[in-house]
Amino acid sequence: MTWVRTKVELERLAAGETLEVRCPPGEALENVPRSAREAGHVVAVEGTLVRIVRR
Amino acid sequence: MTSSRRGFLRDLAAAAARAATPREEPPPPPLRPDEMERYSRQLVLPEWSEAAQLALRDASVLVVGAGALGSPVALYLAGAGVGRIGIVDSDMVELSNLHRQPLHFTPDIGVAKAESAATKLRYVNDQVVVEAYQVRLEEDNADGLVEGQDLVVDCSDSFATRYAVNAACCAAGIPLVEGGVVGWSGLVMAVRPGESACYRCAFPEAPVDALSCADAGVLGPAAGVVGSLQAMEAIKLLTGAAEPLTGAFLQVDLATLDVLRVTVSRRSDCPDCRVL
Numbered sequence: 001m002t003w004v005r006t007k008v009e010l011e012r013l014a015a016g017e018t019l020e021v022r023c024p025p026g027e028a029l030e031n032v033p034r035s036a037r038e039a040g041h042v043v044a045v046e047g048t049l050v051r052i053v054r055r
Numbered sequence: 056m057t058s059s060r061r062g063f064l065r066d067l068a069a070a071a072a073r074a075a076t077p078r079e080e081p082p083p084p085p086l087r088p089d090e091m092e093r094y095s096r097q098l099v100l101p102e103w104s105e106a107a108q109l110a111l112r113d114a115s116v117l118v119v120g121a122g123a124l125g126s127p128v129a130l131y132l133a134g135a136g137v138g139r140i141g142i143v144d145s146d147m148v149e150l151s152n153l154h155r156q157p158l159h160f161t162p163d164i165g166v167a168k169a170e171s172a173a174t175k176l177r178y179v180n181d182q183v184v185v186e187a188y189q190v191r192l193e194e195d196n197a198d199g200l201v202e203g204q205d206l207v208v209d210c211s212d213s214f215a216t217r218y219a220v221n222a223a224c225c226a227a228g229i230p231l232v233e234g235g236v237v238g239w240s241g242l243v244m245a246v247r248p249g250e251s252a253c254y255r256c257a258f259p260e261a262p263v264d265a266l267s268c269a270d271a272g273v274l275g276p277a278a279g280v281v282g283s284l285q286a287m288e289a290i291k292l293l294t295g296a297a298e299p300l301t302g303a304f305l306q307v308d309l310a311t312l313d314v315l316r317v318t319v320s321r322r323s324d325c326p327d328c329r330v331l
Contacts (some may be wrong), residue, residue: 006096007104039101046163 002028003035006052010041013054021050083109085229090182094136095301100296107294108136114293115139117204117221122146123273124210124234127160127282130288132208133176134246135290139184140176143200144168144317145191155275193214197223208232208289209254209280212268218327221246221254225327233304234285237271239303241281244304244319245288252319255326277309 006021013019023029025048032050037042042053086094086105091319096102097103109328116137118129133140148156148171156168163171169187176185192200192211197219201207207229209220218235222232224246231246233254246253284305291299306315323329 001092001095004091004098005088006093008098012085037083 004034004035006014007039008038010039010052010054017054019052019054021052023048023050038039056106057282065295081302083113085109085150085266090136093180097135098278101193102295102296103294104128104296107296110294111136111290112138112320114205115141115203116289116293117141117143117201117207118210119143119200119207119216120157121156121168122152122209122210122212123155123268123275123278124236124282125208125283126156127279128286129172129176129207130158130179130261131283132289133183133185134229135286136180137183137293139186141186141188141204142169142172142176143188143192143202144172145189147291155273155278157275157279163235189286192219194222198226201227201229203228206230206232206289206292208234208285211287216266217254218261222327225253232285232288232292236278236290237268237273238282239264239274239277239310240306240308241284241287242304242306243278243284244290245299247299247301248291248328252321256322256325257317257319259322259325267328274309280307280309 002023006019009019018022022033023032030047034042040055044051046054086108088318091098094108098108114137115133118125118140121129121142125144129140129142146168148159148166148168150164152159153161158172159168160174173187175181175186188200190196199267201223207220207224209217209231211217221231225248229246233246235242244254244257278297288299291297299303303316303318306317321328
């Protein structure tokens with residue numbers, strides 16, 4: 001569900017805007033950055049914080 | 056002129072300007088957390104979006120027929136989150152329906168199909184408004200039944216009904232998904248009136264030797280496949296998430312799994328859509 005909520009939040013942003021997602025260690029922390037990159041967004045991960053710049 | 060009078064006139068002018076400006080529709084409220092969870096497996100699709108989901112939530116769809124095709128169509132549209140679904144059917148559930156009409160169960164025998172279907176659909180998705188119309192769609196009530204709908208899915212089992220639905224949708228400019236199934240095969244077609252060939256463009260006259268499911272038989276899964284294809288086309292037309300099957304019809308043979316896509320052009324002499 002974390003990626004679904006992230007994807008919808010990203011759709012609400014304008015191109016170039018940044019979304020920060022705090023992911024608990026585990027599946028979400030693996031899936032969210034990977035899915036965001038696959039969708040073409042720019043992603044940076046610092047610990048459990050995933051920073052996504054909308055494409 | 057006093058300053059208070061000037062202020063009053065300024066307010067009056069501003070109010071008049073606001074009244075004269077056409078109001079834009081307010082944006083629909085965003086998806087709630089429970090909606091995100093319910094629709095998560097489609098929201099996660101790259102081709103899908105919150106906008107697509109909201110388009111479904113805002114849509115009114117009329118399903119004509121709650122039988123072999125109408126069952127899967129209505130089930131999938133309710134599950135997908137179409138906001139308002141109307142079910143038109145005048146028949147009662149019969150024992151011979153149950154092998155191919157998954158919205159109706161054995162205890163429903165003798166119950167009106169429209170009501171039986173509506174009850175199940177409300178269990179599938181309690182966020183959907185379901186309206187049951189226990190009438191037979193005919194030429195003289197078709198216009199009233201389709202009025203105000205965003206889309207009609209024709210799941211009827213007679214050519215007379217199909218032509219009545221097609222004419223009413225063409226007259227009102229309402230997109231339509233047609234379908235039919237008999238034996239092991241079926242047919243699907245999407246129509247954007249005024250833009251693509253309508254059902255009567257493709258089939259100007261009913262075949263004289265057409266057999267009904269009662270005469271020729273039908274397999275439940277064949278109806279399930281065709282109904283599922285109709286639901287897919289409906290979702291495409293409502294959301295724009297993929298290109299619908301307009302300007303063509305698809306013929307599916309479930310015995311051989313042969314699929315034939317036949318291109319159809321608009322007819323200049325079509326009595327249903329030529330005036331659009």
